[in-house]
Amino acid sequence: MNKTKDTTTESNILDAAKNIFQQKGMVGARMQEIADEAGINKALLHYYFRSKQLLFEAVFKKAFSMLAPQLNEVINSETSIFEKIKNFSHNYISFVIKHPYLPNFILQELNRNQDFVQNLVKEKNFPNISKFKKQVNDKVADGTIRNIKAEQLFINIMALNIFPFVGAPLLKGFINIGDKEYNQLIEERKTAVADFIINAIKIN
């Protein structure tokens, strides 16, 4: 019947584990805490997912799969570079506002276990920027945008979109503002980031 929001034990666990893992990370999270959050016994966690490691991987892959397709979709669409940058920035920031722990969680765990990323790259649907690269190179060649390496532009796009979330505590400190004002700045970035990037690369 209700396929969208099934409250089976398994998805309950995944949901609870997501909350705890994203707040505390793999090493910081306790199985007991996840069990409590899910309102079940600790042994039941091991019944559904054999170990902490396997539970973590299930949560991580699910989290990653929420972000990767977005990137893929935008970057491989048939629109112009400028449109891609606008769409990606707006979509990504809107999405992450709803899942604020996500980027930090993924970055932290990827840094903790460098090999982990090898695993992800192999999976289908892992973002591939070759199309984007070609597009940038073409537009540099025909004089639409300034001379820039596609890789550098890509890094810049990711940096400007993702960093404000992972660096939020630091930035709030530096700028000396509270949550409310900071969220307002983030909100503005839905369009401001693309404007900034386009100004940086566009010729006339």
Place this chain on the structure above:
Amino acid sequence: MNKTKDTTTESNILDAAKNIFQQKGMVGARMQEIADEAGINKALLHYYFRSKQLLFEAVFKKAFSMLAPQLNEVINSETSIFEKIKNFSHNYISFVIKHPYLPNFILQELNRNQDFVQNLVKEKNFPNISKFKKQVNDKVADGTIRNIKAEQLFINIMALNIFPFVGAPLLKGFINIGDKEYNQLIEERKTAVADFIINAIKIN
């Protein structure tokens, strides 16, 4: 005599703790591992620093104090905005190449303990961007740079400089390159980042 490189036990410990904490974080680090790294007994850690928490705080503050003054110095210098952006980017990236774990360590721990940042803000020498803010507003007013909020420009500068380090594993995966090629990209960013920013804001 040798004030620069004293190899007293205390600084030995701090050095070992820095290595372990920066790689594994506060929760992931083990006191035994730090003791081993320092080549001493575990009890000696507690003799010098009473607890893991206090040892961690000592390491963290030392790490933070390596980054903050740099930012302060550049941002409060008497040079033009463009010079500031150039200097900061070049200095920061050069510095972090030598201490690659530093940004991720600080960001991670700041995210883990949101209150911690309150502590840092109070300390003297904590970066203050008010001078930078005024400078940006002036330059917007006199038509030197495009209309942009100083806060947004500041976030962008930080993002473009810091993110390539904390997001390295992810970016290497997306761009599909190895360490060597990625380090080369980072090297280029010493100048490329400032060019990008200046292009984004400069009018003619």
Place this chain on the structure above:
DNA sequence: AAATAGTTTAACCAAATGGTTAACAAATGT
């Protein structure tokens, strides 16, 4: 209704972990 398979729990366990203690060694002062 009896048997079977699937789900959930309380109690338990071994290993790991931060921290302590008490004894020992090395400086340091008198």
Place this chain on the structure above:
DNA sequence: ACATTTGTTAACCATTTGGTTAAACTATTT
């Protein structure tokens, strides 16, 4: 020389933690 402080260690301890077991409970099948 002796006493006192400072530095260092091995052994120990209480607690936490991931994981297991066996029993109980529930749904499904026969």
